[in-house]
Each structure stands twice: as C-alpha cells, then as structure tokens.
Amino acid sequence: MGIPLTDEQRMVADAARDFATRRLAPGAAERDRTARFPLDEIGALAELGLLAMKVPIVDGGAGTDNVGYALAMEAIAEACASTAVILASSNLASKILSDHASPEQKERWLRPYAEGALGPASFALSEPSCGSDAAALTTAAREDADGWLLNGAKMWITSGAQAGMHVVFARTGGAGPEGISCFIVPRGAPGLVVGKEEDKMGQRASGTVALHFEDCRVEPSALVGARGEGYPIALSALGAGRVGIAALSIGLAESALAAGVAYAQERRAFGRTLGEFQNTQFVLADCRTELDAAWLLTLRAARLLDTGDKAAAESSMAKLFATEACGRVVDRMVQLHGGNGYSREYPVERIYRDARVTRIYEGTSEVQRLVIARDLLRSTSR
Ligand SMILES: Cc1cc2nc3c(=O)[nH]c(=O)nc-3n(C[C@H](O)[C@H](O)[C@H](O)COP(=O)(O)OP(=O)(O)OC[C@H]3O[C@@H](n4cnc5c(N)ncnc54)[C@H](O)[C@@H]3O)c2cc1C
Known part of the structure; x- marks a missing residue:
C-alpha cells in the first residue's frame, strides 16, 4: 500500500494473517457448507488478543489502535468473513465497555471476556x-x-x-x-x-x-x-466499527481478486490465457485501483479515530466505498471465472455470497450516505 505503518501495527497484522492462513482458511468452505460457528477458532483468537483488540492493556485487552485493528480485520476476512464479522461485533461490544463501563463492571465483565473466558x-x-x-x-x-x-x-x-x-x-x-x-x-x-x-x-x-x-x-x-x-454510546461505537467493516470487505475483495488473477493466468480461451485479453486486464486494473482507493479511505478514517479527530463522515465514506467496491470486484471475479464462478468448487462463489451483507449491516449504504451528506451540508468550511 505504500502507507507507513508502526512496528506494532505490522506485528498485529502479521499475527492475524498468520493465524488466518493456518487456522481459518483451510476450513472456511466447510464451515460455510455446514454453518458451523467457529467456537474453537474464536477461543484461539481470544488468546491472541483479537477479541478485545481496542481494549487498553490495563483492562486486559490488546491495546491495538484503529489502524492495527483494520489491518487485522482485513487479514482475517481474506480467509473467513464469518469469523471476521464475529470479531467485528465482539470488538464493538468490548470497546463500548472499555469506553463506558465502570471500574467494577470492567473487572467483572471486560477482563474475563478479554481473557477468553466468556467466548464472543x-x-x-x-x-x-x-x-x-x-x-x-x-x-x-x-x-x-x-x-x-x-x-x-x-x-x-x-x-x-x-x-x-x-x-x-x-x-x-x-x-x-x-x-x-x-x-x-x-x-x-x-x-x-x-x-x-x-x-x-x-x-x-x-x-x-x-x-x-x-x-x-x-x-x-x-x-x-x-x-x-445509550444512543450516543451506540453511535460512536458504530462509527469506529464501520472502519472495521470497510476493512472486512476489502479482505473479501482481495481474496476474490487474488483468485481472479490466478484464474486469468491459467484458464485459456481462443488459444490464449484470459489474462491476455485486454478486457481482462482492464477489469483487473479497475479492481486493483478501486481496492487501493478503499484502503486509503479506510486507513484515513482509522488514523482520524486514532488521533481523536472528527471521523464520523470519514468512517461512513470508508464503509460506503469499500463495501460497494467489494461488491463490484467480487461480481467481476465471478464473471471472470465463467461457469466455474457459479460453482461451490470455487471460492469466489462463497465470497460473492459473503460480500452482499457488508452493504447492509452496521448501517446500510443509504445510511452511510445520510451521514456523509449531513456532515457536508452542516460544515461551513472544509
Ligand atoms: C447477517 C447480519 C448480521 C447483523 N448483525 C447485527 C448485530 O450483531 N447487531 C445488530 O444490532 N444488528 C445487526 N444486524 C442488523 C443490521 O444492522 C440491519 O439489518 C441494518 O441496519 C438495516 O436495518 P433493517 O434490516 O431494519 O432495514 P431497514 O432499516 O428496514 O431498511 C430497509 C431499506 O430501506 C433503506 N432505508 C431506511 N431508511 C432510509 C432513509 N432514511 N433513507 C434512505 N433509505 C433508507 C435501507 O438502506 C434499506 O435499504 C445484522 C444484519 C445482518 C443481515
């Protein structure tokens, strides 16, 4: 991405990616088929600190910033979007407790939760x-x-x-x-x-x-x-949560794009690989560009949250653009796979289904547009 990251952010992202590759990716298709909740995997993620990422270390959490959180969420979603959304809602709930619970409530609920004793x-x-x-x-x-x-x-x-x-x-x-x-x-x-x-x-x-x-x-x-x-508590948590869903949808789209690039290099039609058709090249170029733009919006929103600046509209822009880009990228990658894209044998079929809800939960695309437009109409100078 060419974006400078701290050593800590890199470590969080690497740990999440390593776990996702080893423990989540191999069983993702099977869990989708059987709708099996990844309880063991969530337990292991709690041990890694990923269930209470944004909870400060003094309260038992990992003390990760929003940039680190977004990087980890992207890595997990690349392997398994179901696990990523479980992490997203768990981190949403635990961040509320770390921001608003009393010291007694934190001792009683947040610490055991962060240690993995309560599950998600x-x-x-x-x-x-x-x-x-x-x-x-x-x-x-x-x-x-x-x-x-x-x-x-x-x-x-x-x-x-x-x-x-x-x-x-x-x-x-x-x-x-x-x-x-x-x-x-x-x-x-x-x-x-x-x-x-x-x-x-x-x-x-x-x-x-x-x-x-x-x-x-x-x-x-x-x-x-x-x-x-309660309402401002929910809204401020959702604002930050949307950056996580933006990252989740980027992860989904990145995995579809990687599958599409590999397929374009091996599948042949009319005597050449799909990747040799200019149409395929243009489609892949558009996907890469849109995903990089989604990344930039997402990391901007995460940075603003980390510096304590106003970030509501920016978080909504990240969620709106990243989830809509995800939908376009995944749809194009199904198309690139031809009939195989419609088969459960190929991961893009699952990714296509997994991607759709990102435009609905944690605020629909329409709700994100409302937040952005309200901010735009309210602001006198930018
Ligand atoms: C898989 C999944 C997981 C979820 N997880 C959670 C969870 O853990 N916790 C939780 O609390 N919720 C959760 N949700 C709920 C989710 O956040 C809501 O579905 C979402 O906010 C939309 O609400 P709704 O379904 O009631 O749709 P509605 O609010 O009825 O909206 C229907 C349609 O109307 C549009 N619309 C509504 N108002 C306006 C407006 N003012 N202007 C323009 N268009 C508008 C919407 O964008 C949408 O297209 C989850 C949903 C799903 C599908």
Missing part, C-alpha cells in the same frame, strides 16, 4: 421493526427495587446464541434517542430467550439470532454509562 460478545441494537432507524427501538427496561426488567426483542444479533455477554440497548425513558440506555446482559439471564439461527445467504458460519427479553431480569449494576446515554 454481542452488540444488540437492531429490532424486528427497526434497524436503520435505531432511535425508534422499543425494547424497554424498567427499573425496580431488584434492578432492571427488560421486555422486547432484538433481531439479527451476531453471535447472539454463543456470546457470553450481550451489550443491549433498551428504552428507559420517552420516545427518541434520549430515552435509550445501554445494558450488559449476561448469557443465561433469567427471561432471555435465544431464537433459532437465521438461514443466511452468506457469512453462514457466523451465528445470527433474535434475542427475546421476557421479563428478563438484570442487576442494578447492568446499566452501562448514565441512564439515557
């Missing part, structure tokens, strides 16, 4: 009737003498059936964003009912379920941050 974590914001319009959520948390009682449902929760803890957003006040608070709900909390696994198009080894709260009882200490602060 989930981030539970979306509901059956609202995803993009998250401020309209209706899951309610009512305070009583024994703590909090939660009622309602969450939808599409990554690792919801496997997570040791859930970071859940629920309404504690009136309508709108000000009425939302953030809670830690442990696995097996009384009244927490886990729905069946969704039968998804792609990223099939990542578990995705609904969570039902039926008079779900949690302790008074389950509230994270102040009452009514």
